[in-house]
Amino acid sequence: MSVANKEQADVGTAATSAPFWYKSLRALLFRLDPEEAHTLAIKLAPIAAGFCGTTFQDECLRTSVAGILLANPVGLAAGFDKNGRLTDCLARFGFGFAEVGSITGQSSSGNPKPRLFRLVEDEAVINRLGLNGEGADVVAKRLASSSFSLPVGVNIAKTNHPSIKGEKGVADMLHSFQCIKDLPLSFVTLNASCPNTHEGIMQESEELDQILAGVQKLNTRQVPVFLKLSPDSTPELLETFVASACKYGIRGYVLGNTTTTRDGLSTSADAVKAMGNGGLSGKPLKARALNLVKNVYQIKEKNQDIIGCGGIACGADAFAFIKNGARAVELYTGLIYGGPDLPARINRELAGLLKANDLTMETAVGSGV
Numbered sequence: 001m002s003v004a005n006k007e008q009a010d011v012g013t014a015a016t017s018a019p020f021w022y023k024s025l026r027a028l029l030f031r032l033d034p035e036e037a038h039t040l041a042i043k044l045a046p047i048a049a050g051f052c053g054t055t056f057q058d059e060c061l062r063t064s065v066a067g068i069l070l071a072n073p074v075g076l077a078a079g080f081d082k083n084g085r086l087t088d089c090l091a092r093f094g095f096g097f098a099e100v101g102s103i104t105g106q107s108s109s110g111n112p113k114p115r116l117f118r119l120v121e122d123e124a125v126i127n128r129l130g131l132n133g134e135g136a137d138v139v140a141k142r143l144a145s146s147s148f149s150l151p152v153g154v155n156i157a158k159t160n161h162p163s164i165k166g167e168k169g170v171a172d173m174l175h176s177f178q179c180i181k182d183l184p185l186s187f188v189t190l191n192a193s194c195p196n197t198h199e200g201i202m203q204e205s206e207e208l209d210q211i212l213a214g215v216q217k218l219n220t221r222q223v224p225v226f227l228k229l230s231p232d233s234t235p236e237l238l239e240t241f242v243a244s245a246c247k248y249g250i251r252g253y254v255l256g257n258t259t260t261t262r263d264g265l266s267t268s269a270d271a272v273k274a275m276g277n278g279g280l281s282g283k284p285l286k287a288r289a290l291n292l293v294k295n296v297y298q299i300k301e302k303n304q305d306i307i308g309c310g311g312i313a314c315g316a317d318a319f320a321f322i323k324n325g326a327r328a329v330e331l332y333t334g335l336i337y338g339g340p341d342l343p344a345r346i347n348r349e350l351a352g353l354l355k356a357n358d359l360t361m362e363t364a365v366g367s368g369v
């Protein structure tokens with residue numbers, strides 16, 4: 001099958017394209033509780049990085065997003081390295097950039113366990129971790145003494161506690177920004193779209209305006225700031241948030257977060273119901289996330305950039321997001337099913353697709369709209 005036909009057939013799944021060694025390891029990892037498997041992955045990643053050979057590189061993948069130069073457009077999404085432990089080794093897995101966090105103003109143990117579930121047939125997960133993390137002060141201190149193997153952004157969310165809302169919520173987000181604003185970061189993402197909190201996704205434009213105004217004032221080094229939105233947002237809410245983002249100099253959007261919908265799953269309805277609330281990510285999220293990219297691409301300002309995220313598991317997925325307006329992409333759930341060399345595989349396939357379609361990273365962006 002030619003590379004161009006492969007794109008149309010959309011045959012790639014993270015699970016099926018994984019190398020034999022990861023398929024074997026995955027069988028063992030999937031016997032562990034999903035959160036334990038994640039903790040193990042964070043511990044093993046620096047060791048595994050030492051065994052990684054040279055990752056796939058191609059001049060045609062070089063690009064920039066909000067002025068940040070990237071060796072390739074495939075980034076690690078927020079939530080995997082919540083506490084900023086892996087910045088020195090992530091480039092070895094083939095990533096072009098990474099988002100640490102979400103960090104929150106206060107440390108938090110998150111929601112009660114169990115709170116992370118695999119939907120293996122769907123190559124998806126449901127999580128309601130609820131923004132567990134060590135808190136902005138601790139993570140900022142760690143990042144201050146870390147080396148960065150690639151451009152690093154930090155994702156900021158509001159501490160998930162019923163008492164932290166309104167003005168306290170704004171102050172909490174601004175405290176986190178204050179903690180990290182002088183670090184050598186490439187970008188900051190403001191998370192207005194976590195579904196696993198007491199309040200759910202942010203619905204109040206007034207609250208968002210206060211956060212954006214505060215960040216703009218504190219951002220004396222003019223670090224590019226992105227806004228992360230939900231694929232569940234109504235068109236009206238998207239319009240309101242994009243208008244605010246334009247008003248306060250936001251450089252782009254991360255599109256997007258997990259969904260609370262449960263449409264079109266292969267996992268049995270009873271099993272899904274038993275997992276309970278939470279954000280769904282992975283393959284079933286892809287169409288929704290792509291739609292969010294398409295919608296925001298139409299209404300954003302020209303100089304604002306999009307990072308696409310949601311169910312990306314192969315080069316054809318990344319290519320589809322880029323053709324619909326993203327300048328870069330991020331992934332998380334694909335790693336669980338596809339293993340740590342997924343970013344390199346996506347880059348290899350994406351380079352093939354760009355060449356087969358006579359496109360560059362520059363001309364590909366929005367070329368399918």
Ligand SMILES: Cc1cc2nc3c(=O)[nH]c(=O)nc-3n(C[C@H](O)[C@H](O)[C@H](O)COP(=O)(O)O)c2cc1C
Binds near residue numbers: 129334
């Ligand atoms: C276990 C888990 C934890 C996550 N935690 C965060 C988080 O702290 N902050 C955030 O902005 N997104 C978080 N996300 C969402 C991801 O960054 C991403 O937007 C979403 O999973 C869709 O991408 P994917 O389908 O490639 O996983 C989390 C996702 C998962 C699966």
